[in-house]
Amino acid sequence: MTKKFNVAVVGASGMVGGELLGLLETRRFPVGEFYPFNSGRRPAKVSFRGKKYACAKPSLAALKKSDLAFFVSTDEVAEKFAPRLAAAGTWCIDDSSRFRLTPGVPLVIPEVNAGELKVSKKLIAGPNCTLTGAAVALAEIHRRFGITELRMATYQAVSGAGKAAMCRLEEEAKAHFKGVPLKPGPGQFPRPIAFNLFPQVGGFDEAGNSGEENKVEAELKKIWNDGKIRISCTAVRVPVLRGHSLAVWFTTKKNCTEAALRKELLCTPGLKFFAKPGNYPTPLEHAQRTDIVYAGRLRRAHTAGNEFQLWIVSDNLYKGAALNSVQIAEAIAGL
Amino acid sequence: MTKKFNVAVVGASGMVGGELLGLLETRRFPVGEFYPFNSGRRPAKVSFRGKKYACAKPSLAALKKSDLAFFVSTDEVAEKFAPRLAAAGTWCIDDSSRFRLTPGVPLVIPEVNAGELKVSKKLIAGPNCTLTGAAVALAEIHRRFGITELRMATYQAVSGAGKAAMCRLEEEAKAHFKGVPLKPGPGQFPRPIAFNLFPQVGGFDEAGNSGEENKVEAELKKIWNDGKIRISCTAVRVPVLRGHSLAVWFTTKKNCTEAALRKELLCTPGLKFFAKPGNYPTPLEHAQRTDIVYAGRLRRAHTAGNEFQLWIVSDNLYKGAALNSVQIAEAIAGL
Numbered sequence: 001m002t003k004k005f006n007v008a009v010v011g012a013s014g015m016v017g018g019e020l021l022g023l024l025e026t027r028r029f030p031v032g033e034f035y036p037f038n039s040g041r042r043p044a045k046v047s048f049r050g051k052k053y054a055c056a057k058p059s060l061a062a063l064k065k066s067d068l069a070f071f072v073s074t075d076e077v078a079e080k081f082a083p084r085l086a087a088a089g090t091w092c093i094d095d096s097s098r099f100r101l102t103p104g105v106p107l108v109i110p111e112v113n114a115g116e117l118k119v120s121k122k123l124i125a126g127p128n129c130t131l132t133g134a135a136v137a138l139a140e141i142h143r144r145f146g147i148t149e150l151r152m153a154t155y156q157a158v159s160g161a162g163k164a165a166m167c168r169l170e171e172e173a174k175a176h177f178k179g180v181p182l183k184p185g186p187g188q189f190p191r192p193i194a195f196n197l198f199p200q201v202g203g204f205d206e207a208g209n210s211g212e213e214n215k216v217e218a219e220l221k222k223i224w225n226d227g228k229i230r231i232s233c234t235a236v237r238v239p240v241l242r243g244h245s246l247a248v249w250f251t252t253k254k255n256c257t258e259a260a261l262r263k264e265l266l267c268t269p270g271l272k273f274f275a276k277p278g279n280y281p282t283p284l285e286h287a288q289r290t291d292i293v294y295a296g297r298l299r300r301a302h303t304a305g306n307e308f309q310l311w312i313v314s315d316n317l318y319k320g321a322a323l324n325s326v327q328i329a330e331a332i333a334g335l
Numbered sequence: 336m337t338k339k340f341n342v343a344v345v346g347a348s349g350m351v352g353g354e355l356l357g358l359l360e361t362r363r364f365p366v367g368e369f370y371p372f373n374s375g376r377r378p379a380k381v382s383f384r385g386k387k388y389a390c391a392k393p394s395l396a397a398l399k400k401s402d403l404a405f406f407v408s409t410d411e412v413a414e415k416f417a418p419r420l421a422a423a424g425t426w427c428i429d430d431s432s433r434f435r436l437t438p439g440v441p442l443v444i445p446e447v448n449a450g451e452l453k454v455s456k457k458l459i460a461g462p463n464c465t466l467t468g469a470a471v472a473l474a475e476i477h478r479r480f481g482i483t484e485l486r487m488a489t490y491q492a493v494s495g496a497g498k499a500a501m502c503r504l505e506e507e508a509k510a511h512f513k514g515v516p517l518k519p520g521p522g523q524f525p526r527p528i529a530f531n532l533f534p535q536v537g538g539f540d541e542a543g544n545s546g547e548e549n550k551v552e553a554e555l556k557k558i559w560n561d562g563k564i565r566i567s568c569t570a571v572r573v574p575v576l577r578g579h580s581l582a583v584w585f586t587t588k589k590n591c592t593e594a595a596l597r598k599e600l601l602c603t604p605g606l607k608f609f610a611k612p613g614n615y616p617t618p619l620e621h622a623q624r625t626d627i628v629y630a631g632r633l634r635r636a637h638t639a640g641n642e643f644q645l646w647i648v649s650d651n652l653y654k655g656a657a658l659n660s661v662q663i664a665e666a667i668a669g670l
Contacts, residue, residue, distance in 0.1 A: 149638045153488030153582040155532055155571065169530075173508055195504075195576050196619035197490055199632055199646045204613040208634035217637065232636040234582035234644055236490065239574050241530050247488040247569035249584075278539040284531035297534055299543035301567040302552065303484045309569055311534045 004032035005333065008066035008090075010058050010081070011073030012036035013044035015163040016095060019289075019322035020072055021048050027326055030333065035066055039073070066090055068332070070325050086123035091332055093124050093325045100125040100219055107222045110327045111270035112139045117331050124328055127223060128215040129320025130154055130201075130235065133246050133312040135223050136293040136319070140268040141261055142224055146253035149307075152216065152233045155245035156201055157283060158193060160316050166241055169193050173239075193239050201235040210235050243283025244320060246312040249301055258300055261308060270319075271295060280311050287315040291323055339367035340668065343401035343425075345393050345416070346408030347371035348379035350498040351430060354624075354657035355407055356383050362661055365668065370401055374408070401425055403667070405660050421458035426667055428459050428660045435460040435554055442557045445662045446605035447474045452666055459663055462558060463550040464655025465489055465536075465570065468581050468647040470558050471628040471654070475603040476596055477559055481588035484642075487551065487568045490580035491536055492618060493528060495651050501576055504528050508574075528574050536570040545570055578618025579655060581647040584636055593635055596643060605654075606630060616648040625650050626658055 007024070011017045013036070024031055025048065036046050040057030047053075056062060063069055063081055068091040071078045075098035082092040082099065099105045106116035107125045112135055117124065127135065134152060141147065158165045164187025172194030175182040181192075191198040202211025212235035221227050265273035271293050274280055280296030281287070287294070293314040301307040314320060342359070346352045348371070359366055360383065371381050375392030382388075391397060398404055398416055403426040406413045410433040417427040417434065434440045441451035442460045447470055452459065462470065469487060476482065493500045499522030507529030510517035516527075526533040537546025547570035556562050600608035606628050609615055615631030616622070622629070628649040636642040649655060 151486060151584055151636070151638055153569070155490070155573070170512070174512065177505070177509065191617050192619050195574065196617050197573060197575060197580060198617045199580075199582065199615055200613075206612075208612045208632060230638045232584065232638040232642075232644060234488070234632075234646065236580075236582065238490070238532060239530065240532060245532060245534075245571075247534065247571065249486055249567065277541075277543050278535075280534055282526050282531050282533045284527050297543060297569075301486070303486055303565045303567040307567075309567060311569065 002030045003333065004030045005067040006033040006035070006065060007031045008035040008037060008063050008069040010037045010063070010069060010071045010077060012046045013038040013055050014072060015159065016072040016317060016321045017046070019317050020070055020325060021046060023322055023326045025049055027330070029326060029329060033065070035062065039077070060084055064088055064090060068093070068329060071096060072322065072325065082123055089122065091122050091124070093126065093328050095126045095321055095325055097128065097215060099123060100127060101222060107219060108328050109135050109223060109324060110331045111136055113223055113225070114331050117328070117335060119335055126321065126324045126328060127219045128212070129160055129316040130156060130212060130244055131216045131220045132320045132324065133244060133293050133314035134248055135220055136270045136314070137265070137268065137295045137310065137312045138250060139224070140264045141250070141252065142226070144264055145256045147229055147250050148253050149251040150229060150231045151249040152231070153247045154233065154235045155238045155240065156235060157240040157242050157244055157316055158237065159242045160244065161189070162187065165189065169239055169241065189237060193237065195239060197236055197238045199234055199236045201237055240283050242315065242317060243287030243313055244316040245283055248310050248312060249303070249307060250310070251304060251307045255306060258298060258308070261298060265295060265298065281313040283313055287313050289318055290315050291318060293319055337365045338668070339365045340402040341368040341370070341400060342366045343370040343372060343398050343404040345372045345398070345404060345406045345412060347381045348373040348390050349407060350494065351407040351652060351656045352381070354652050355405055355660060356381060358657055358661045360384055362665070364661060364664060368400070370397065374412070395419055399423055399425060403428070403664055405664070406431060407657065407660065417458055424457065426457050426459070428461065428663050430461045430656055430660055432463065432550060434458060435462060436557060442554060443663050444470050444558060444659060445666045446471055448558055448560070449666050452663070452670060454670055461656065461659045461663060462554045463547070464495055464651040465491060465547060465579055466551045466555045467655045467659065468579060468628045468649035469583055470555055471605045471649070472600070472603065472630045472645065472647045473585060474559070475599045476585070476587070477561070479599055480591045482564055482585050483588050484586040485555070485564060485566045486584040487566070488582045489568065489570045490573045490575065491570060492575040492577050492579055492651055493572065494577045495579065496524070497522065500524065504574055504576065524572060528572065530574060532571055532573045534569055534571045536572055575618050577650065577652060578622025578648055579651040580618055583645050583647060584638070584642060585645070586639060586642045590641060593633060593643070596633060600630060600633065615646050618648055622648050622650040624653055626653060628654055
């Protein structure tokens with residue numbers, strides 16, 4: 001008989017929370033008792049395995065009843081509870097950015113670095129949704145040929161900014177057809193998003209890099225356990241509802257052929273690689289509630305020796321967030 | 336008194352043709368007689384300076400009545416008429432891709448290389464709409480510091496594919512709200528475009544590069560008169576109606592500071608540079624019937640020495656096509 005886990009979900013009524021609950025069901029994660037929490041600002045009910053649950057406001061005492069707690073909430077909520085809860089012996093899988101770069105906290109994508117998971121480290125972070133596609137797709141190539149430089153232009157779906165942002169895109173698009181600009185409202189971005197796009201995800205630092213661009217760089221170095229790789233990113237929000245896409249350039253230390261890379265991509269865990277030239281994934285067609293990362297259009301870049309280009313697409317809510325958290329839980333269950 | 340030009344427009348009833356006619360009026364280009372042509376497949380009328388004109392099917396005899404002919408049509412139509420018409424003494428400004436790379440045919444963006452215009456070369460090509468933004472924005476930096484490598488991820492509006500493609504995006508978006516996928520129809524792209532995007536603009540060659548990516552590389556080398564610069568591009572179609580955006584990485588031969596580059600960008604002809612950190616252009620806000628190229632988010636890249644990132648936006652129908660053609664005509668008028 002499989003060991004059952006009493007599971008808490010903090011942020012259960014949010015968008016990633018909803019996806020997480022669905023995945024715990026469909027992937028048959030061995031949930032014993034189930035404790036959903038939300039911010040407590042609004043009453044909310046969630047459905048899980050055919051039963052309705054009222055979300056409670058989180059407290060350390062209530063959370064301690066769980067063996068495993070998913071945090072799909074804010075940095076603040078994670079900070080308030082996760083370290084103390086983990087110290088008390090509950091596995092904490094945090095999808096916020098708060099502890100991703102904290103030394104001693106494993107930052108894990110199971111296909112890439114499940115080896116970082118240890119019984120002695122109960123607080124585990126899942127990475128930013130944008131770099132996940134690249135981290136998975138290029139993991140084997142990095143292992144085998146050594147990636148020294150990585151450039152990445154992103155095409156990020158609005159769902160990365162939450163439910164209200166998805167509604168906002170749709171409302172702005174409807175307003176476009178009515179010919180009337182939409183008034184400011186919930187989920188609004190710094191710029192119009194319907195039939196538009198803008199190179200800002202998060203705030204800017206003094207050097208002019210956005211929060212998202214800095215996360216991609218720092219978190220990828222940690223996940224690949226390689227502080228020497230040089231990474232630069234331009235993060236762009238696009239009018240897509242779900243699915244992040246990446247145009248990447250990578251340079252390998254060892255000489256390699258396109259054929260050798262193709263072979264590596266075809267056996268990379270968690271990746272479906274479109275090897276046929278001219279075949280490629282798109283967010284709407286391939287990244288809607290899908291578990292794996294997709295890539296295509298591998299080709300040699302004309303800019304430098306040993307430099308290649310690749311197109312990567314993944315579901316920012318599944319592999320980029322909820323699914324990755326559940327996969328971490330599954331790996332923990334197998335420890 | 337200004338010399339007047341009898342002007343032919345081949346493709347007058349198309350989308351770029353419409354923009355061109357408007358620009359000839361508003362910029363007060365000295366048009367004498369006006370001869371609009373279209374494919375002749377459908378009867379079409381166009382308005383110019385308050386008068387309606389029926390478009391004629393083009394013939395060399397009819398075109399010869401003009402001093403200056405704009406070709407905003409297909410490669411085939413340009414091939415059929417432009418060389419013979421130019422040989423007969425009529426200035427031919429061709430916006431198709433047919434002659435862009437032909438030796439002896441100047442490929443011109445007036446702000447960048449007006450010096451290529453010569454009375455002895457009557458057939459002149461305008462470049463692809465995608466690279467125009469980069470060619471203008473980086474021209475002075477290239478002149479001063481020598482760009483050796485250029486990487487470019489594009490975010491291309493559907494209007495680059497014509498009127499029917501713009502309608503298709505809107506119809507697909509409406510169908511999304513109705514919950515019914517749209518049937519195949521005019522303007523359809525290889526993949527769904529509403530709330531989606533895809534890395535394909537044109538067909539693919541054997542190496543896996545798209546037609547657009549190859550154009551960017553070859554045409555930019557010709558415009559900058561620098562065959563040594565190494566360029567790689569990923570061209571992506573996005574659900575934006577008008578305005579192409581570019582995320583670029585460029586490497587300079589000479590050492591330079593961000594401050595020096597900023598200074599150069601602020602006095603680059605035809606460019607508005609957003610020097611304030613965190614300030615940037617977007618297609619919907621800045622590239623709707625605007626004459627100049629916009630750039631922002633200059634910063635040092637973390638990938639290599641002397642490497643920088645820049646965000647560039649321009650109106651693909653104006654500066655990328657119709658406006659550039661009119662500006663070439665204005666430069667010719669001044670020869």
